[in-house]
Amino acid sequence: MEQPVSYTLDSTLETVDHAEEKATRIATELGFGEDEVLQISMAVREGAVNAVLHGNQYAPDKKVILAFERTPEDLVITIRDQGKGIDLSGIPNPLAPENLLKTSGRGIFLMRSFMDVVEIRPSQTGTEVKLIKHVHGSSVGNKEGSQ
Amino acid sequence: MSMKLSTRQVDGVTIVDCSGRITLGEGSVTLRDTVRDLLSKGNKKIVLNLGEVNYIDSSGIGELVSAFTTTKNQGGELKLLNLTKKVHDLLQITKLYTVFDVKDDEAAAVKGFK
Numbered sequence: 001m002e003q004p005v006s007y008t009l010d011s012t013l014e015t016v017d018h019a020e021e022k023a024t025r026i027a028t029e030l031g032f033g034e035d036e037v038l039q040i041s042m043a044v045r046e047g048a049v050n051a052v053l054h055g056n057q058y059a060p061d062k063k064v065i066l067a068f069e070r071t072p073e074d075l076v077i078t079i080r081d082q083g084k085g086i087d088l089s090g091i092p093n094p095l096a097p098e099n100l101l102k103t104s105g106r107g108i109f110l111m112r113s114f115m116d117v118v119e120i121r122p123s124q125t126g127t128e129v130k131l132i133k134h135v136h137g138s139s140v141g142n143k144e145g146s147q
Numbered sequence: 148m149s150m151k152l153s154t155r156q157v158d159g160v161t162i163v164d165c166s167g168r169i170t171l172g173e174g175s176v177t178l179r180d181t182v183r184d185l186l187s188k189g190n191k192k193i194v195l196n197l198g199e200v201n202y203i204d205s206s207g208i209g210e211l212v213s214a215f216t217t218t219k220n221q222g223g224e225l226k227l228l229n230l231t232k233k234v235h236d237l238l239q240i241t242k243l244y245t246v247f248d249v250k251d252d253e254a255a256a257v258k259g260f261k
Contacts, residue, residue, distance in 0.1 A: 013172045038233070045204055049171055095242050101216055103209035106241055110205055113240050 001026050004069040009048075011056035011064060011081075019048035019066050023077065026068050030075060032133070039114035040075070040133055046107040047079040047129045055081030055127050074116075077131040085122035150174035150200075152181050160192040160257045161185055162228075166199030169207030178207075182214040182225075191223025192260045196253070198229030203237060215247060224248070228256050 007022065009015040023044035027037040048064065056062035062082040069076045092099050094106045112118045117132035150167040163181060168174050178195075185193055195214065203211075211227070218225040226248040230238065238244040250256035 016171060042204065045170075049204070049206065053171075100242060100246055101212055103213045103216075104205070106205040106208055109241070110237075 001029060001068060001070055004067060006065060006067040009064045009066060011052045011058050011060065011062050013052070015052055015064055016045060016048045019064075019079070020045040022066065022068070027075065027133075030070060030135075032075070036133065036136075040077070040131075043111045043114040043118075043131050044077055044079070046111050047077075047131060050086070050107050050129070051079050051081035051083075051127070054086065055083030057083065073135060075133045075135065077133075079129045079131070080126055082126045085124050086120065086127045088120060088122060150177050152177055154181070154185070157253070157257050160194055160260055161190045162194045162196055162253065162257075164196045164199070168202040169200055169210060170202065170204045171206035175206050175210040178210050178214065182217065186218060186221050186223060191218065191221060193218055193223065193225045194228050194250075194253070194256050195225065196228045197231065197234055200231060200234055203234050208237060208241060208243065211247070212243065224260055226250055226256050226259065228253060 009018060020041050024037055024041040027040040032040065044066075048066070051064045052058065056064065065078070065080040067078040091108060092105060094100070094102065094109045099105065108118070108120070111129070111131060115131045116134045117130070119130040121128045150165065150169055150173065153164050155162050155164070163185075165178070169178055182193065195211070215225050228250050230249060230251070235244070238247065238249075248259070250259065
């Protein structure tokens, strides 16, 4: 991936799988290790789930924009939906004892667990989630000679 | 690879052998339907054998929690068996590992029911 790439995806369950597959392929191509590839793909999957379900709410006229960019230091992944914007203050801590047995609400927590930086910017025209994984070691990115 | 489930009986305990992915959509629904079907037929001692589950997302975690609480609320008991490292690690970071009754030996899991 020498240049940033961007995909415009429908608000469907298939998009979630496609986003995960693209993340797996790109992270692998960039030379991330097996565990990191899994972490990146899972974080992207969770971001895509939130965009499709909670952001766009499966609306056929709303799209999910998924973008990958390799900077000298990082893999930067952006997931943008066209929903009404998430209320971050309304998301409970999934590790709190009273929330452990809830059946949902772990997506953002998992993204934060798997990525080095997670930035969430809600607005009334959609939510943008930026997932950043630092490039560790000399092998990552060497295929592009970009280090 | 989508999720596949099969059930078998061992000494009055239902073992559900799961393989594939427990993720949003088909995988989660399949697990939910299977557990509900078992409970509706009076099978309240359930072991989910996750030895062949290679991927699980937050929806899948939610389904495991739902299966656990639904079974418990109906007077039953549900245990997890043979966690792969990926699933084990996920349950650790979500602090669910100690909530579930996790076993790594089927015979011990079966004997462990009250």
